[in-house]
Amino acid sequence: MNFSRGDVPDALRQFESWPTVDHTALSDDVRDDFKSRCEAIRLFLDETTMPLSSITAVTGIQRATLYRILKRCWTKHTDGQIYGFRGAIPHARFKTYTRTAPVRAAREGRGGAAGAFEQLLLQYPKLGQLLMKHARKRDKKIKGAAVFKKSMVDIHQQFLRVCREEGIDATHYPFSESRLAFRAIQGFFKKMADKSFPSAVARAGGLKTNGAISDVQRAPAATRAFEVVEFDGHKIDLRLTVKMIDPHGFERLLEINRIWILVLLDVHTRAIIGYALTLSKEYNKDDIALALQSALTPFRAREYKIPLLAIQPGGGFPSSAVPRTAYACWDWFAIDGAKAHHAGDTLRRLGEIVGCWTDNGPAGEPNVRPFIERFFHLISKHFAHKLPGSLGSSPDSIEKALCDTGGDIRLLVEYDELEELIEVVIANYNGTAHGGVGDRTPLEAMALSVARQGYLRALPRQLRSSLCLLQEARVVTVKGSTKSGVRPHINFSNVKYSSDILGDNAALIGKKLRIYYDVRDVRMVKAYFEDGSELGILTAARPWCFTPHSLRVRQEIFKLLAERKITLRDGDNPIELWAKYKWSQVKTSKKAANDLAKAHKAGQLSVFKPASAAQTPVAASSEVKSSNRQPQEETPSRTREPVKAKVLQIRRVVKF
Secondary structure (H helix, E strand, O other): OOOHHOOOHHHHHHHHHHOOOHHHHHHHHHHHHHHHHHHHHHHHOOOOOHHHHHHHHHHEEEOOHHHHHHHOOEEEEOOEEEEEHHHHOOOOOOOOOOOOOOEEEEEOOOOOOHHHHHOOOOOOOOHHHHHHHHHHHHOOOOOOOOOOOOOOHHHHHHHHHHHHHOOOOOOOOOOOOOOOOOOHHHHHHHHHHOOOOOHHHHHHOOOOOOOOOOOOOOOOOOOOOEEEEEEEEHHHEEEEEEEEEEEOOOOOEEEEOOOOOEEEEEEOOOOEEEEEEEOOOOHHHHHHHHHHHHHHOOOOOOOOOOOOOOOOOOOOOOOHOOOOOEOOOOOEEEEOHHHHHHHHHHHHHHHHHHEEEEEEEEOOOOOOOOHHHHHHHHHHOHHHHOOOOOOOOOOOOOOHHHHOOOOOHHHHHHHHHHHHHHHHHHHHOOOOOOOOOOOOHHHHHHHHHHHHHHHOEOOHHOOOOOOOOOOHHHHHHEEEOOOOOOOOOOOOOOOOEEEEHHHOHHHHOOOOOEEEEEOOOEEEEEEEEEOEEEEEEEEEEEOOOOOOOOHHHHHHHHHHHHHHHHHHHHOOOHHHHHHHHHHHOOOOOHHHHHHHHHHHHHOOOOOOOOOOOOOOOOOHHHHHOOOOOOOOOOOOOOOOOOOOOOOOOOOOOOOO
């Protein structure tokens, strides 16, 4: 091992947390040697200025022996931990027997074949893959008459057939054995089944056990900040409204569906490190990305429009109150079995960007993640249930009756107001002592833990861009034709994308590109070649390049076009057509109101501006209702001419 003592990570240097050894169980000679090895390890890791020659003089442990022991101590054990001080036990075996000598074809008696089966699997990986395939299938439940588990005899016959295909003749193992390695295959399946308790129970034909430990790794008990983070979503028990400008320039108040709050909570300090609100009826992987970005980026307070609303002294978020926690990453991510939590993009973000393990708790057992569930209970009881329009915890709850506003939606909380209230409530929660952490506030506990632990893993600088967690990758092919005169371009979500560089390079036709895009605004994508080099920004074709729109909105537009619910003509703005279609449904559909509110918050409805004083039609409501004239549709042009006021002429029709 060639390394410097100063390069040893802090996580490996803290031998106080290593698995220990009961030295009283060792013999006298072995105990003295073990204590000398432990002292040498302590001096090597603690006394970094002490020469190795001095360590050898004090403990009697040579340099090569010390390096070999350290390598053992830092090796991962089968229980998931490092060996720790267990690696310093003298004469202990740390490796299984691996056979190197070939098996003799003619042997006297039954001996002489130890480790031959493991040696065979190492020499011929295809055999190991075959057995592993059948081992995984034997744990699956039988769900129908057409599904059955192969017997050991059938697996053995298939194993021998693959051995012949690999070129093993009759004079070599396993054909040289009397049972043709049948018992060895049985032992292999037993060994694989015993790796997890549920598999061993199923193999033995036992009943399903309650509380059996799964083969999935579980998060440890949190002993420091950012070691274990719990994540979950909660639907707020509150009716909400949103104020928007309709296509005619009038301000409208719409009631929307209940929204979700996604929260990340540090288990050791009970501090909320990040959160996100989503207007969707169900949150997805992109909403989780917003919550992750909130936890990884420093907090910046907004300017509150509600009078006298402010964060109390001592409150806030860890990323701003404790500067060292800015861009801090966590080690374990405790989640439940929601589909959005296990989406491929979510797991990729956690693995490649955050660099953490996931702990998937069992479904229907909220007590496995008690801290975040308690936080949601506090949010409901002390915040949502005290606001007008609260729905309570059940249909017959007293909070719902006391907070009922009747049919007057003007008394409900607006979404913009809720954003400010939620931010202040969570910031004040972090600055309030809740018990369980030494009667300290979560922020005080966070500051103390970070000061004690010293080392804190942070997000690399090259990944700290604002959209680092919102991008997805997709492989596309460059289209085009020199014969037809079609310039090189790519197709993404039913729209062509190109640039000056791509459009002028005919040699790129047929090449593969990797594109990255922000799901909140797909007007532009960033393209890379297969070797990783950058091509540049590609822009969507007209008219999709003008108005910001999300990937979900575009997909819904093409769905409406296919169903002939909207018609896109030359010069039309598709985002404006989609918005007008949604506005026609807001009276009967809260989902349409949610879609409009989500697009409005993302800046995707900039085509609808509040009418100025000179542009506001001066007409009585009775005149507007009695008029059959419809307002002219606005052109999708980016620069608009002021609309001149027109005199409305009302025709009176008299019927006899």
